[in-house]
Amino acid sequence: MTSLQPTRVGPTPFFHGVVWVGLPLLGALAGGLLAWGLDWALGMPWVPLQGPLELVDEVTGDWTLWVLLGLGVVVGLALAASAEHDAARIAVDATEVRVTQDGEERVVPAGDVAVAFLDEGLLVLQDAAGRRRALVRMEDLPEDRVRAALVEHGYAWAEEDPRAGEFSRWVPDAPALPTGANAVLVARQKALEDNQGKDAEELRLELEKLGVVVRDRGDRQYWRAITPGR
Template sequence: MGERELGLSLGDRVLVLVGFPVGGGLAGWVLPVVARWLLTLPWVPFGGPLRLVRELDSGWGLAWIVGAGVLLGAAAGVVAVQEALRVTVGADSLTVVRGDKRVSIARRDVEAVFVDGKLLVVLDRQSRQLVRDRLDNAGSARVSRTFLELGYPWVAADPYAELFRRWVPDLPDLPAAVNALLTARAKALEAKSGGDAEELRDEVQKLGYTVRDAGSVQHWRPLVKS
């Protein structure tokens, strides 16, 4: 049985790569109208830039601003496609790619695969989260069917969900090093720095614990020894 790819479908990619430029062009087209309306208000910030935009409502000015919207939309679409999670599932291994980051996981190392909201989660035999990342259409039947057909241990929910506890600073049940990492991770979550939060989660796992988030609130549990 051959490999299967999960993530943005070809249709989704075309929709993003076409829809973003179209949306950007439309935004550029209506921007002078919006600027004109805002300038009728008694007070509005950025009056100077708005007056400049108002003048670009016809001829080459409008063409320029619509073209700029199309180019910005196209750039945003390319970035969105490149940064979308791609998962290639084979009988012996699975590969997870986001941007420049690539992770390969042997099938024999996987204990459980499941979806948590919009996140795909892959656990190893010590219950470490090898993957915990947003996957487009994560809840679709195709995702679960793909893993099941290729022999992966798909489960309906996190088998260790009841072990998680909410983290608070300087929790006495945790080693000082883990508390320090979770403190730094809380700051990364507040700053919406997903890359730093992921790296710090990996560091926490090296010390024998793992973490999941509910918004900006962290929950922790010990790893399960095999």
């Protein structure tokens, strides 16, 4: 029997500790090191940014250490807020799976999830034709709670991709690919090599429109054709 109430899963307490405690502390440490080295840097004409460093020293005066410590904490808190905003979260009920990450939300209806599984640090929600309807980063999410939430609400769970054996490594101009897919895979390869994750995801969705599912192993791409569920 499935629960009527949605189950929400967010980042682990470890994530929150690192983000909201660790990053401000690192910022304060960086500010302290900068204050400690400021006099030394001003005494070395070859050190770049002499003008800005002199301005910092002049404006802060005897308060240099405390000002730079405070600025470091503020920068750390800003980074923490950014990390919190981008962190992955899911909300699951019997009708849909709602995914939020990088500040964007995606809703996958229950009828579009034939199976869920983990693949190289990603939660994959896959439909009956093999399309990957959502990919969720799992580095900050508790795997056991994510699995339990999906199973509790009636979603099928697999320990690995049921279609893993269908993938082939992509090479340029692979003849078996649908028309236009090679060009998209070329562009996506460049996005992967340049660490342009958002572009790579947009191109992955374009490939699914062309009838191709792609998954990554490092910066290598593997593909298979979309086929009806069996």
